[in-house]
Amino acid sequence: MALLEVKNLKVDYPLRGAFWSKQKFLHAVDDVSFTVERGETVGLVGESGCGKSSIAKALVRLENPAAGSITIDNVNIADLHGKALRKARKDFQMVFQDPYGSLNPRLSIQSTLDEVLALHTNLNKTERLQRMKELMQMVGLDSQLLPRYPHQFSGGQRQRIGIARALASEPKLLIADEPVSALDVSVQASIINLLQELQKQSQFGLLFIAHDLAVVEHISDRILVMYLGRIVESAPADELCALPLHPYSAALLSAVPTLEKRVGKRLKLSGDVPTPLAPPCGCAFHERCAFATERCKRERPALREIAPRRFSACFHAQENGLFTCGKE
Numbered sequence: 001m002a003l004l005e006v007k008n009l010k011v012d013y014p015l016r017g018a019f020w021s022k023q024k025f026l027h028a029v030d031d032v033s034f035t036v037e038r039g040e041t042v043g044l045v046g047e048s049g050c051g052k053s054s055i056a057k058a059l060v061r062l063e064n065p066a067a068g069s070i071t072i073d074n075v076n077i078a079d080l081h082g083k084a085l086r087k088a089r090k091d092f093q094m095v096f097q098d099p100y101g102s103l104n105p106r107l108s109i110q111s112t113l114d115e116v117l118a119l120h121t122n123l124n125k126t127e128r129l130q131r132m133k134e135l136m137q138m139v140g141l142d143s144q145l146l147p148r149y150p151h152q153f154s155g156g157q158r159q160r161i162g163i164a165r166a167l168a169s170e171p172k173l174l175i176a177d178e179p180v181s182a183l184d185v186s187v188q189a190s191i192i193n194l195l196q197e198l199q200k201q202s203q204f205g206l207l208f209i210a211h212d213l214a215v216v217e218h219i220s221d222r223i224l225v226m227y228l229g230r231i232v233e234s235a236p237a238d239e240l241c242a243l244p245l246h247p248y249s250a251a252l253l254s255a256v257p258t259l260e261k262r263v264g265k266r267l268k269l270s271g272d273v274p275t276p277l278a279p280p281c282g283c284a285f286h287e288r289c290a291f292a293t294e295r296c297k298r299e300r301p302a303l304r305e306i307a308p309r310r311f312s313a314c315f316h317a318q319e320n321g322l323f324t325c326g327k328e
């Protein structure tokens with residue numbers, strides 16, 4: 001069984017309305033299913049507002065799912081509450097986008113790491129200090145820096161501390177939500193390489209969330225492409241980037257200049273992402289899709305396997321086999 005198995009996940013946010021009217025909801029994540037194996041990196045990519053971060057928050061239970069199951073190592077964490085949930089958190093940790101905002105400015109790095117170790121391990125004080133030194137070394141920081149405070153570090157160093165904190169409980173699953181998007185381009189690669197090295201050593205499952213397909217391609221074994229709350233394509237990273245099977249994936253790839261040759265002529269996205277408050281009927285992408293037909297406006301395509309390990313929620317791809325977007 002997969003390390004992480006997400007089935008039919010829904011995340012809703014209540015909308016404000018008049019007190020006498022029926023409660024309405026924004027459906028941020030709508031019937032999403034996927035898996036992450038031990039030692040595997042799955043990239044989750046899509047434009048901002050597509051529901052990626054809502055999935056991340058649901059996985060670490062910062063949001064309560066409206067429906068569906070989230071099974072980590074055979075435990076459905078969507079059903080856990082209170083003490084049982086606190087105990088289970090040891091197994092899944094998150095690296096946040098903003099390395100400064102996610103660290104308590106009043107706590108030294110030593111106190112930050114000690115808090116996690118005291119909560120999730122049985123180590124005594126001396127053993128915890130030893131473990132903190134090891135963690136600092138693992139993320140490429142000098143253990144002499146433990147007494148310092150977050151503001152005394154650069155953005156890249158703070159993200160390394162965020163990673164050390166996430167790994168302190170030796171999680172089975174790490175969820176990295178846009179971990180490099182707040183960092184200078186010059187330090188992004190070093191953080192990605194660090195995550196890859198650490199995963200090789202510890203074999204945790206990694207869900208790597210980003211809006212930049214070039215970053216996701218570099219680190220992922222498999223990629224999930226998300227659009228307006230749903231997964232529209234799922235495939236091995238190299239295959240998806242060589243030949244996307246959804247026009248939205250093709251458009252995201254076209255936006256990466258170095259990949260332009262691989263997808264034929266440039267496929268530009270027209271229009272804006274529709275609001276999830278009033279999603280279009282049929283295929284949610286039809287208003288921006290160069291291949292849309294009348295059927296696309298009426299029916300919503302399900303995510304189907306159309307080649308081994310290649311899933312697409314697109315009628316065009318399902319009917320025409322391998323999708324050669326941009327070359328027609």
Ligand code: SF4
Nearest residue numbers: 283286289296314315
């Ligand atoms: Fe475009 Fe139709 Fe495929 Fe949707 S189902 S992506 S509108 S071709």
